[in-house]
Amino acid sequence: MSAGQALLARLDAADRLPGAAELRALSYDLFGVGSGGAVVDVGCGGGRGVAEPAGRGVRAMGVDPSERMIAVARGRWPGADFRVGDACRLPPADGVRDGYRADKVCHELAEPERALAQARRVLAPGGRIVLRGQDRTRWSSTPAIRPSPGCSCTPAQTWSRRRVRPAGSALCS
Numbered sequence: 001m002s003a004g005q006a007l008l009a010r011l012d013a014a015d016r017l018p019g020a021a022e023l024r025a026l027s028y029d030l031f032g033v034g035s036g037g038a039v040v041d042v043g044c045g046g047g048r049g050v051a052e053p054a055g056r057g058v059r060a061m062g063v064d065p066s067e068r069m070i071a072v073a074r075g076r077w078p079g080a081d082f083r084v085g086d087a088c089r090l091p092p093a094d095g096v097r098d099g100y101r102a103d104k105v106c107h108e109l110a111e112p113e114r115a116l117a118q119a120r121r122v123l124a125p126g127g128r129i130v131l132r133g134q135d136r137t138r139w140s141s142t143p144a145i146r147p148s149p150g151c152s153c154t155p156a157q158t159w160s161r162r163r164v165r166p167a168g169s170a171l172c173s
């Protein structure tokens with residue numbers, strides 16, 4: 001199994017954990033947008049974070065730098081909007097999105113401040129940033145979803161401490 005396939009298997013296992021679907025639903029609720037709203041899911045991986053909001057009538061775009069991930073996402077969710085791109089150089093134009101979401105991504109970013117600046121750039125006034133991080137205790141103790149050796153969470157901790165309110169969502173004014 002390739003590294004990409006192994007990551008997808010871990011992500012799929014995490015998505016099946018008890019309570020995972022409810023937590024994802026809460027993250028979509030936190031956008032505060034209804035049908036017709038526009039959001040971007042950054043580091044979308046296999047694309048569930050795009051397909052599920054789209055199922056609510058939201059216009060969702062998924063962005064990921066991995067061509068392999070985007071190919072898998074397009075295969076799983078035909079017709080959904082997936083783009084190859086980076087958190088520090090997002091495809092949407094300025095001020096056109098109502099919500100920004102990054103799920104289990106911030107720990108991968110070398111320059112989270114640049115990603116946050118991009119989040120603010122693409123959001124319309126009042127748009128919301130929703131960030132999720134894995135429960136590291138559970139992640140590391142569950143064999144099916146154990147991360148790669150050497151995985152570091154320092155950038156995410158930095159992002160969380162400096163930039164984001166404790167509730168995990170921030171209002172862009």
Ligand SMILES: C[S@@+](CC[C@H](N)C(=O)[O-])C[C@H]1O[C@@H](n2cnc3c(N)ncnc32)[C@H](O)[C@@H]1O
Nearest residue numbers: 011043044045065066069086087103104105108
């Ligand atoms: C742990 S996976 C999470 C995937 C998905 N959000 C989920 O919850 O299943 C992290 C994802 O972040 C992506 N990623 C890594 N560096 C990134 C960057 N600079 N900008 C955007 N996404 C990035 C990876 O390709 C991968 O798909």
